[in-house]
Structure formats: structure tokens, C-alpha cells
Amino acid sequence: MYDEKLDRPDERVEVAPVRAGEELDWDALERYLRATVTDADGAFEVLQFPNGSANLTYRVALGEQMLVVRRPPFGQVAPKAHDMEREHRVLAGLHPVYPRAPRAVAFCGDTSVIGAPFLVSEYRRGVVVWDRVPDTMPADAGHQLGIAAVEALADLHAVDPAAAGLERLGRPEGYLERQVGGWTQRWQAVTTYDGPTATDAVADELASTLPVQGPAAVVHNDFKLDNCQFAPDDPTRVTSVFDWDMATLGDPLTDLGTLLNYWPDPAVVSILPGVDELGLPSKEEVVAAYGARLGRDLSGGDLAWYEAFGYWKTAVILQQLYARFVRGETSDPRMAGRGAHVTALSEHALHLLKTI
Known part of the structure; x- marks a missing residue:
């Protein structure tokens, strides 16, 4: 039975603690980000954007710097779906001519880091x-x-x-x-x-x-x-x-x-x-x-x-x-x-x- 309350909570929050079962290898992600992102100083903290339905998206803080990390969902993925490399390419190209596209920061195709390719982009408030x-x-x-x-x-x-x-x-x-x-x-x-x-x-x-x-x-x-x-x-x-x-x-x-x-x-x-x-x-x-x-x-x-x-x-x-x-x-x-x-x-x- 479809429960509308699950899709319409009393108050939608932008970020929340990471949902059980959707944790990543945080130590490996932190090492990657500190080695890849400039000004990656300060405490490493992670919250999840809980309102999406497929890709797993997280807000990662490195001190004062906020980033967005996205990876495909766990399990079986349809061919050509949830393509993080494509998303990175699109953001990198669009951002200078279509500023509504967030700035791409990095793409990691090494699945040994968090289990799948992932994208890093800027975090925007709004x-x-x-x-x-x-x-x-x-x-x-x-x-x-x-x-x-x-x-x-x-x-x-x-x-x-x-x-x-x-x-x-x-x-x-x-x-x-x-x-x-x-x-x-x-x-x-x-x-x-x-x-x-x-x-x-x-x-x-x-x-x-x-x-x-x-x-x-x-x-x-x-x-x-x-x-x-x-x-x-x-x-x-x-x-x-x-x-x-x-x-x-x-x-x-x-x-x-x-x-x-x-x-x-x-x-x-x-x-x-x-x-x-x-x-x-x-x-x-x-x-x-x-x-x-x-x-x-x-x-x-x-x-x-x-x-x-x-x-x-x-x-x-x-x-x-x-x-x-x-x-x-x-x-x-x-x-x-x-x-x-x-x-x-x-x-x-x-x-x-x-x-x-």
C-alpha cells in the first residue's frame, strides 16, 4: 500500500544523518578528498540529502568548505543510468555558460574508494x-x-x-x-x-x-x-x-x-x-x-x-x-x-x- 506520508513528511529537511544501509567508506572518501580538493582542511563531516529517490547524495564538510558527493544507488543499475562521469562532464562544460549548473570539482572512477564511481561538486545554499x-x-x-x-x-x-x-x-x-x-x-x-x-x-x-x-x-x-x-x-x-x-x-x-x-x-x-x-x-x-x-x-x-x-x-x-x-x-x-x-x-x- 502506498503511504503518502512517507513522501510528504511534516517538515522536509535539506540534510539529515545518513540513512541506515547507505553509509560509505568514510575514511577512504576523506583521504581522497583531502588529496584532491584544494583547501581541504578542517573537520570531516557527512550528512545526507534524504529527499532524492535514486542516486545517493551527501553533503561533505571539510572545515568551512562544503561539497556535494554523488554516487549511483546500490545494487543493479540500468545500462547508461546514474552516470557520474557524464554528470561531471556536463557540469564542467555547462557551468561557464549556464551558471545554474553547479561547478564540478572532481570525478573519481576508482571504485575501490567508495564502491562506485562518484562525482564531487560545489555545494550551494538555497x-x-x-x-x-x-x-x-x-x-x-x-x-x-x-x-x-x-x-x-x-x-x-x-x-x-x-x-x-x-x-x-x-x-x-x-x-x-x-x-x-x-x-x-x-x-x-x-x-x-x-x-x-x-x-x-x-x-x-x-x-x-x-x-x-x-x-x-x-x-x-x-x-x-x-x-x-x-x-x-x-x-x-x-x-x-x-x-x-x-x-x-x-x-x-x-x-x-x-x-x-x-x-x-x-x-x-x-x-x-x-x-x-x-x-x-x-x-x-x-x-x-x-x-x-x-x-x-x-x-x-x-x-x-x-x-x-x-x-x-x-x-x-x-x-x-x-x-x-x-x-x-x-x-x-x-x-x-x-x-x-x-x-x-x-x-x-x-x-x-x-x-x-
Whole structure:
């Protein structure tokens, strides 16, 4: 049974003591950081960012210096997923031309240090919006928060990949076909259902109705409100965007479709408890703001395909998280309920595809 309280605690904290079972070799990590990072003096302390769902992310203090350390989750990892080397490359390239990307500090591919490749980046102070407007902002700031997030996404898609040194990050040609094929394989690897499902039906329908792909851009691949960090007292300013391990070059409308699938919609139960109460702009306003920022006309019917793709991809991700819980690869109790929305999201994706 899905327990919403596990995903919507009374008070979300930014960092917390490390969750049982998600400890790393702290001595080895400390030795690596002191040998690699400049000004790595002072006491070594670790706390965990507890609100993410997959990659294990920690705030490490070396005296006054704060760093973020990210590694893939324990256990079975889907091919090309949770790629810390890719995230480091993306941050290193984007930071100078898209300052919302945190500065990359180091990448360690030596799995003997903490058991997996890991990324080190700068730590930034700010607020992440989950299920309520932060107390540091006006209570009615939801609309501004939403528009700011959309504009941050549009600004990413306006980046020239060559200016960031990322022109070879991916292969834009055939991107949509590969995305559908790759996520279909991931679904088949983690499904616990007997017989055909709505998720299988969406995969078939997406593959048979691929839109004509637009100009390539740097694609985040998991862009959503809670992957944005805001200035504490300014709901119009996104200061950071997180979680770049799936970034590539491809059709930017997949990012917009992903964002829309996390947005409030009376036609489907949100997978983000509380998001309906934030006062965010409507989906129509989101699309209009995105198009206006880029000077792009999005009045055609293809956008429903991208939104359906977003719902379907999220359904697969939720099933992956649930499968990790079933296999005993995580001690996070929230993962027990991740499979509860899979069918509803897939059925909504089918509904959207019928509108094309």
C-alpha cells in the first residue's frame, strides 16, 4: 500500500544523518578528498540529502568548505543510468555558460574508494520547493516559482552545445527512437506484472507515432520543480539545477514533456504529493512561457506525444525504484510505494496519445 506520508513528511529537511544501509567508506572518501580538493582542511563531516529517490547524495564538510558527493544507488543499475562521469562532464562544460549548473570539482572512477564511481561538486545554499511555498517567500509565490522553473529550462535549451564543449555529448539523430527503445528495455527488465499492461501498450504506441524531431539541444532528461534550487527570498530566480547524470543532446521537447508530467493536472493523480497546492501556473501557461522564452510556436499537436512520453518514462522509473526495494537494494521505506502510480500514469499517457 502506498503511504503518502512517507513522501510528504511534516517538515522536509535539506540534510539529515545518513540513512541506515547507505553509509560509505568514510575514511577512504576523506583521504581522497583531502588529496584532491584544494583547501581541504578542517573537520570531516557527512550528512545526507534524504529527499532524492535514486542516486545517493551527501553533503561533505571539510572545515568551512562544503561539497556535494554523488554516487549511483546500490545494487543493479540500468545500462547508461546514474552516470557520474557524464554528470561531471556536463557540469564542467555547462557551468561557464549556464551558471545554474553547479561547478564540478572532481570525478573519481576508482571504485575501490567508495564502491562506485562518484562525482564531487560545489555545494550551494538555497531552497528546493517540494509541497509548500518556503516560509522565506510570499505565500502566493507559486505562480512565480513555476514560471521561473520553466524559464530556467528554456534557457538551458538556448545554450549552444559547442559553446559548452558538449557538441559530442550524444547523437541527436534518432534520439526519440532510441529513447523509446531504451526505456522499453528498462521496463521489460523490471516489470513485475503478468501479461500485457498499459505500460507495454504505451511503448508500442509511442514507437509507432514518433514525431518529426526538432533541432537538438542539451537535454537534462529529468527536469522538474524539485530539481531546481531557488534563491531563498526570490521566487523568480532559479540559482541551481541538479541531477545531470542523464543529460545528453536530443530533442528538447522531451524535457518539456517530462516537466509537464510532474505538473498539477486534474485528469491524473500527481506523483508529487502537495504540488497541487502550490498555486503553480497552468500547463497552458507553462507551454506559453516556454515558447515565448525561446520564440518558438508550440501550437501543433505533437506536444501531446512528448507529454505522454514523460508520463510513461516516469512510470518506468517508478517501477525501477520499486524493483530495487523488492530486491532489497535500498533501505529507504519510500521505495515500497513507488509502484503504486505506474498503471495510472501509463493509462493517462495512452489517453494523451489518442488526442494526437
